[in-house]
Each structure stands twice: as structure tokens, then as C-alpha cells.
Amino acid sequence: MPTAPAAKPAAITLPERFADWFAARGWQARRHQIDMVAAARAGEDALLIAPTGGGKTLGGFLPSLIDLAEQTDGAGKTRPYRLHTLYISPLKALSVDVARNLMIPVEEMGLDLRIETRTGDTSTAKRQRQRAHPPDILLTTPEQLALFCATANAEAFFRDLRRIIIDEIHAIAPQKRGDLLSLDLATISQWAPQASRAGLSATVADEGGLARWLVTQPAGDDRFARIVRGEAGARPQVEILDPADRIPWAGHSGRHALGDVYERIKAAKMALVFVNTRSQAELTFQELWARNDANLPIALHHGSLSPEQRRKVEKAMAEGRLKAVVCTSTLDLGINWGDVDLVIQMGAPKGSSRLIQRLGRSNHRLDAPSRALLAPTNRFEHLECQAAREAVAENALDGEPLAAGSLDVLAQHIMGRGCGDGFEAEALFDEIRSAAPYAQLDRETFDRVLDFTATGGYALNTYERFRRLVKRKDGRWLARTPQIAQRYRMNVGTIVEAPMLDVVVSGRGRGGHRLGQIEEWFVEQLVPGDTFIFAGQVLRFVGIEEMSARVTRAADADPKIPSYQGGKFPLSTYLAGRVRDIVQNPDHWGALSVQVRDWLQLQAERSRLPDADGLLVETFPRAARHYMVCYPFEGRLAHQTLGMLLTRRLERLGMRPMGFVANEYAVAVWGLRDLAGLDFDALFNEDMMGDDLDAWLAESQLMKRTFRNCAVIAGLIERRFPGQEKSGRQITFSTDLIYDVLREHEPDHVLLRAAWQDAAAGLLDIRRLGEALTRVKGRISHVGLDRISPLAVPVMLEIGKEPVYGEGHDSILEDAADDLIAEALRLD
Numbered sequence: 001m002p003t004a005p006a007a008k009p010a011a012i013t014l015p016e017r018f019a020d021w022f023a024a025r026g027w028q029a030r031r032h033q034i035d036m037v038a039a040a041r042a043g044e045d046a047l048l049i050a051p052t053g054g055g056k057t058l059g060g061f062l063p064s065l066i067d068l069a070e071q072t073d074g075a076g077k078t079r080p081y082r083l084h085t086l087y088i089s090p091l092k093a094l095s096v097d098v099a100r101n102l103m104i105p106v107e108e109m110g111l112d113l114r115i116e117t118r119t120g121d122t123s124t125a126k127r128q129r130q131r132a133h134p135p136d137i138l139l140t141t142p143e144q145l146a147l148f149c150a151t152a153n154a155e156a157f158f159r160d161l162r163r164i165i166i167d168e169i170h171a172i173a174p175q176k177r178g179d180l181l182s183l184d185l186a187t188i189s190q191w192a193p194q195a196s197r198a199g200l201s202a203t204v205a206d207e208g209g210l211a212r213w214l215v216t217q218p219a220g221d222d223r224f225a226r227i228v229r230g231e232a233g234a235r236p237q238v239e240i241l242d243p244a245d246r247i248p249w250a251g252h253s254g255r256h257a258l259g260d261v262y263e264r265i266k267a268a269k270m271a272l273v274f275v276n277t278r279s280q281a282e283l284t285f286q287e288l289w290a291r292n293d294a295n296l297p298i299a300l301h302h303g304s305l306s307p308e309q310r311r312k313v314e315k316a317m318a319e320g321r322l323k324a325v326v327c328t329s330t331l332d333l334g335i336n337w338g339d340v341d342l343v344i345q346m347g348a349p350k351g352s353s354r355l356i357q358r359l360g361r362s363n364h365r366l367d368a369p370s371r372a373l374l375a376p377t378n379r380f381e382h383l384e385c386q387a388a389r390e391a392v393a394e395n396a397l398d399g400e401p402l403a404a405g406s407l408d409v410l411a412q413h414i415m416g417r418g419c420g421d422g423f424e425a426e427a428l429f430d431e432i433r434s435a436a437p438y439a440q441l442d443r444e445t446f447d448r449v450l451d452f453t454a455t456g457g458y459a460l461n462t463y464e465r466f467r468r469l470v471k472r473k474d475g476r477w478l479a480r481t482p483q484i485a486q487r488y489r490m491n492v493g494t495i496v497e498a499p500m501l502d503v504v505v506s507g508r509g510r511g512g513h514r515l516g517q518i519e520e521w522f523v524e525q526l527v528p529g530d531t532f533i534f535a536g537q538v539l540r541f542v543g544i545e546e547m548s549a550r551v552t553r554a555a556d557a558d559p560k561i562p563s564y565q566g567g568k569f570p571l572s573t574y575l576a577g578r579v580r581d582i583v584q585n586p587d588h589w590g591a592l593s594v595q596v597r598d599w600l601q602l603q604a605e606r607s608r609l610p611d612a613d614g615l616l617v618e619t620f621p622r623a624a625r626h627y628m629v630c631y632p633f634e635g636r637l638a639h640q641t642l643g644m645l646l647t648r649r650l651e652r653l654g655m656r657p658m659g660f661v662a663n664e665y666a667v668a669v670w671g672l673r674d675l676a677g678l679d680f681d682a683l684f685n686e687d688m689m690g691d692d693l694d695a696w697l698a699e700s701q702l703m704k705r706t707f708r709n710c711a712v713i714a715g716l717i718e719r720r721f722p723g724q725e726k727s728g729r730q731i732t733f734s735t736d737l738i739y740d741v742l743r744e745h746e747p748d749h750v751l752l753r754a755a756w757q758d759a760a761a762g763l764l765d766i767r768r769l770g771e772a773l774t775r776v777k778g779r780i781s782h783v784g785l786d787r788i789s790p791l792a793v794p795v796m797l798e799i800g801k802e803p804v805y806g807e808g809h810d811s812i813l814e815d816a817a818d819d820l821i822a823e824a825l826r827l828d
Helices: 016-024 031-041 056-072 092-108 124-132 142-149 154-158 176-191 207-213 255-267 278-290 307-318 352-359 379-393 407-419 425-433 443-455 482-490 520-524 573-584 586-591 594-606 636-652 691-699 701-714 728-745 750-763 766-776 790-796 806-825
Strands: 046-049 085-088 115-118 137-140 163-166 196-201 226-229 237-240 271-274 298-301 324-327 342-346 371-375 469-471 476-479 500-506 512-519 531-534 537-545 548-553 615-622 625-630 657-662 667-671 780-784
Touching: 016 056, 016 092, 031 046, 031 056, 031 196, 031 226, 046 056, 046 207, 056 085, 056 092, 056 137, 056 163, 056 196, 085 142, 092 115, 092 137, 115 124, 142 154, 142 176, 142 407, 154 176, 163 176, 176 407, 176 425, 196 207, 207 226, 237 379, 255 271, 255 278, 255 342, 255 371, 278 298, 278 324, 278 531, 298 307, 342 352, 352 371, 352 379, 371 379, 379 573, 379 586, 379 594, 407 425, 407 443, 407 469, 407 476, 407 482, 407 701, 407 750, 425 443, 443 469, 443 750, 476 482, 500 520, 500 537, 512 520, 512 531, 512 548, 573 586, 586 594, 594 790, 594 806, 615 790, 625 790, 636 657, 636 667, 636 691, 636 766, 657 790, 667 790, 701 728, 701 750, 728 750, 750 766, 790 806
Parallel strands: 046 196, 046 226, 085 137, 085 163, 115 137, 163 196, 237 371, 271 324, 271 342, 298 324, 342 371, 500 548, 615 780
Antiparallel strands: 469 476, 500 512, 531 537, 537 548, 615 625, 625 667, 657 667
16 A cells, blocks of 8 residues: 655744743754644645644644634624534544543633534533534544445534544554544535545554545545654653462463552552453452452443432543442543552453553643553463564554445444435445545445345345335435434444343332343343342342343352453454564563563473464363364464364364363463374365365354444444344344345345355454464464363363353362363473
């Protein structure tokens, strides 16, 4: 891909009012802020890449504030209501926080501006008022923008728009939310072609890709936003915790490190304790409270808690009333929490870009170093944390590459345009191709997606419920009925979580206090009287009532911990390569814990160390079974796919495989026959990504689950209706039937294509697995052992793991680990 142009040195000065405001604060406008003003005056789109604390958000808004100051001075309260700037962020909380911070320079400079937010929490009355009387600056989310584009007369609302700002663009663009946003921006560009765009981010791995994604694409060519770079800030300080207690060989609780973590919290002004899953957040919060002898104000924040609870925590943080917050990615992005001076990462961060993003929450200033403490939960994670620390020191970013736009998202957008003022197919096709993710869309695919959206396609067009668009005599496509348009607006968006139930603490009558939401499948495993942890409390399950899980508060030493299917981050390819480099080279072990160094040394003595560019395969007998363990270091998703394909291939070879397990670093397969004599070059050949993969996918329940999500996004199945909501069971039943019909009667249906692409990119991580198999071709090393190796112990502990929670889980894991470790260390 061609390289995006960098910004030319700006030769402009700020208006006197703005220069005086900077001077009054003892500041001077930074070069990248001036460059953003220059780009806007030249009518150029710009991608601003600047570290956290460098005035990135102000750099995005400064051109708007200058322009609006010139327009509004002396205009009085009777001036027209026209939308000038549209700000889009991935988080509601970020929009609210930016709006609050934006008012500081506006009020101090005496600017007469109308600045408002619009999120899912905005009242209906306020939304209607905003449509009739647009503010000067509107701060919103991608979902709210999609709703705007799906309503009548939206063109009139956006006609005067001059500027679009997309914050944390790196977090939006690679996702389906980014696909939908790019399509809505393409629509707005038809209504307001004069509007320039600005993208803001602190962590961009693919600069050229994002610079292309940001701008309207002309037919048959590539166009890029101008890249503006901020100056580097102080180098972050990243420390890896080396606890006095024994570091577990496996497990993810991090309980062994929490005593040390608590002491670091006590010494900090305010700490953010990041974890990678919501269930880990609940566990970590409970464990910290159990150690909280000093009664420190510690809070919990994750996406399943109620909005009221999250806002309460955010307000307490902003006011400096908390000592620590245990949180997930809900606090990753952009918000300035002021007093935070320490970021603690429980477990490996799974990527250098994610760690840098989280580091930015500490000492939110360019001249002060961010501080982070990494607390690995097991020995492999020590390696991964060291890889992340080295990557941060080099400012080496990672992340998934941008891909072509999803067809289910395209179907949602086409339906949305039909729910507004309607569209003509030819014009809409050209408009869609101006969005970078869909620039290569061919007309045949567009027509098939349009046909599916309008009628359900060949296999479903006899059912009236799937006929949603009609073509009028003038050639315009519109929603068939107002009720269809209303249901569409209730289901806008691309975030499909597992079906959720409200968690309600029972009160008198049918009332109660709502704590948040929990996944339906977890509640279905409970019986009345079971206890579990949620929202930092121990709760006793009473029963399900409508769409709520009724609970009472309880006291229990060993409650269950909810598990969320939106689970684990895959280990990024960039860190995977660094981990392999560390493992194979003892010269890199100096920064590791003594316990981890000894573990690797034992592996070198008992077996061998994996090569950075190869694949180590170990075979050994144990308890009347034969095991094969390999170490690709490519992440859990790619390893699960590899395990599935290996067992199919071994079955064909007559080796009678019995099962497999995978973690982020290794795959173990076992069966009844000795696997040591296999041709491993043939076993791991890249051709397993062809017929083996297609045959397995055709039989897999995974494809049905993936199809279910695509069907929801495309609007084939609606989750919400006026006055009601579908349960997870209803959605599953509906989509499974449709999936079977399409496979039989229309196997090339656009939704089946979309589901395969999703499975390949997400649930299976096919790209990374394919690249790994290519990398190790001809470099496979086999070691036949008479017992388990030290490196194999963690993945072997995954075998037969029972869903036991709390201390019971840790004690079972420790007992099993002790047995395996003793076997791996035995000298005879």
C-alpha cells in the first residue's frame, strides 16, 4: 500500500484570543495542534498520531473552535442552529468526558457555543430537540450516527456540517463498528461534501491503512489523509512483579501476586488495576477486598455493570475519592482520570498497543512518565510480559490489519438507508464504494446483498417476514412499513453479546435494585440457592423472572464466579514472535524471574527449547495414553483450530486420537497409540488449511454460532421488538433453522459467506495459523521423551479441567500441578 503523506510544517499563527488563552495557562500550542489547524484550513483530512497527554483531543477540536469563534462573535442568541462539528468516540463515557473537558477552553475564552452529547442514555425529548435545533458541536457514538442516517430528513440535519472528528480511531476501524461507521460517513459525505475529517489516536500500527480508512475513496484509486505526528513524551516505566511466593506453572487467577499488588496500591495516589476478562475483574476485586485491612476505597468497573454503577465509579474517580479501580477494557480509552499515577496489569496484556493504551491512563501528561506494574499470573505470562515490556521500550506497536468490510454490516446499512429517505441502487452502490472497507465491492455482490436485505434472498423470499424493502415506481427503495423501520432502529449496531439477563436484588413486591447484566447461559446452570459473585458482591440466586435473574445478598466463602463467553484476548502475533525469541535465547533470560529462568533451564536439560522460527513437537507416554505437545506460541484461537485439524488428520491415519487441549502457547493431543513415529512434516503440512478445514467447518456447531451473530447484525433475526426482547434460546432456535435451510438450498448465500469470513478471522484465527504453518515448514523438531517435559506441564493442566470456582479451583489446580511438576522434575 502507498505511504500516506506526512504533514508539511505549518506556517500559521493562532488568532489572538486563542494565543492569549494558551499564554494565560503558561502553555504554548504544540506543533501538531498548529498542523491540525493548517490542515483544516487547507480542506485536508488529517490523522493525528500523538501520545497520551500531548493535547491530542484539543488538537482535533482547535480548528472547529477557531472557525466557530469567527462565526459566532456578536451573532447573538438568534443565530441559526447549524451543526458544525461531529465528534465520534467508541465509548459513551468518553463522549461525556470530552464534552466536559471541552467546556473549559470554551468558557475561559468566552466563546458562545452550543455543545451537546447524544448517546444511548440521552432522553427522547432531548434527541427530538437536537434534530430540530442542532448544536454547534455534537459528541456521539457510531451507533447513534447509524440511527441518524436511518431517519427521515437526516440530510437537512447534516447539510451544514464542516468537520468530523473520530477519536480512538485505531479501536474502531478494524471492527465491524468501523465498517458501519465508514458506511455512515460515506453517506454524510454525500450530504455534506465540504466536511473535512480528523482521526485521533495514540497507538497506530498500520498508519497507511488508517489514513486510507479515514477518507472518502475515489473510484479506482487510493486516497490518504495527511498524517500529523505529535512529539514523543517521557518514556514509560514498566516493571514486572517478581513475587516472593511460588509463581504458578498454570492458571489465571493471579492470587499469588495480590498481596504484593495490594501493597503497591497502598503506596500509589490512585491505581487502575486492569484485567483481561470480566470474571477475572470480579475475582480480583473480591481478593483485594479480603486483603483490605486499611479499608481503602477500591471500586469495580466492567461492561456488565449497570450504567448507573459505572457512572458512580467514574464520578468518584474524577473527584479523586478512590484509591484503586479494578477494571476491564471499559477504561482503556482516552478518559483523563487526573490522579491516576499507577497502572497495574493483572495477567499478560496480550499486545504492546493495548499496554501502551493502558499506560496512557497513568500520569496523563506528556512530560511525566507513565508507570505500570505487570503482574503475570503464571510462568508463560512472565515471558509474555517481558516481551510486552521490550516492545513498549521500542514503541513497537501491534494489532490486526484492516480487512475488507463485512457483508452482514453492509446489509444493515442498506436497510438503514431504506428506513430514512430511501435510495436508488446505482447511487448507493457508488456511495458505498467510496468507503475504504468496501472500495473493492463488486456490483454482483452488492446486488445479492440488496436482494437479501429486501426479500431474504432466493431461499427465504417466500416468507413475508423477510420482505423488508420495496422499490417504488420512481426507482427508490424504502422500508416496506413504518413498523419494519421502527424495529430496525431498535436493533441498530454491530456489537452482539451473548444473551443477557438483568441481575436484580429482590425488593418488596416486583421491585428491586438492578446491578447490571449477566450472560443467560451462566444463569441457566444455577439452581435456586446457588451463590455467585457479581458487582463486587456475593449473591444468592432466587430464580428467573421474565428477563431478570432475581437474587438476594448473601455470605458464602466459596461462591461461583460468572464466566463470560466474550472471553479471552488472543496473544498478538507480534508478541508471539518476541516470546519465541526470548525462550530460545538464554542471553535474554537476565530480566526474567529466577523461578522462570530455572524452569526454562530445566526444559533445555530434559528436552529442548523451541526455536524462534521452527516448531518443537514432544511425544511421551503417561497413564496408558500417548501424548503429543507442540509449541506454536500463536494464541488460543489459532491453537484450538490447529488441535481440531490435527485430531481429524490423526483419525484418518488410524492413530485413534481421544482429544486435545490448547492454551495461548501450546497444543496437546492424546490418544491410544504411540505418536512418536509419525511423519511430523506431513502431519503439520499447510494443506490441512484446505479440505480438512472446510470439512470440519461444515460439521461444526461453531459455524452455527457465527451465523447467528451475522444474522442478528444483518437484521435477519431481530433481538428487540416494541415492548419485548427475544431470549437467547429463541434466537438460537430461529437462526439454526434458517442456517440449515440456507445450507441446503442456497449454500452461497451472502450470510453464509459472512459467517465463514468471521469464523476465519476471529474464532479460528485462520490467517495466523496459516502463517505459522508456513513459517515452520521444514523446521519441525521432534523430541521423544519418556515423561512429561517442564514446558508441557501448563497445557497438560488444561485437560479435564472442571468448572470449579474460587479457592476450590486453585487447590485442585495446585494438586494436579504438583503431581505433574514432580513427574517432570524426576531424575530417574
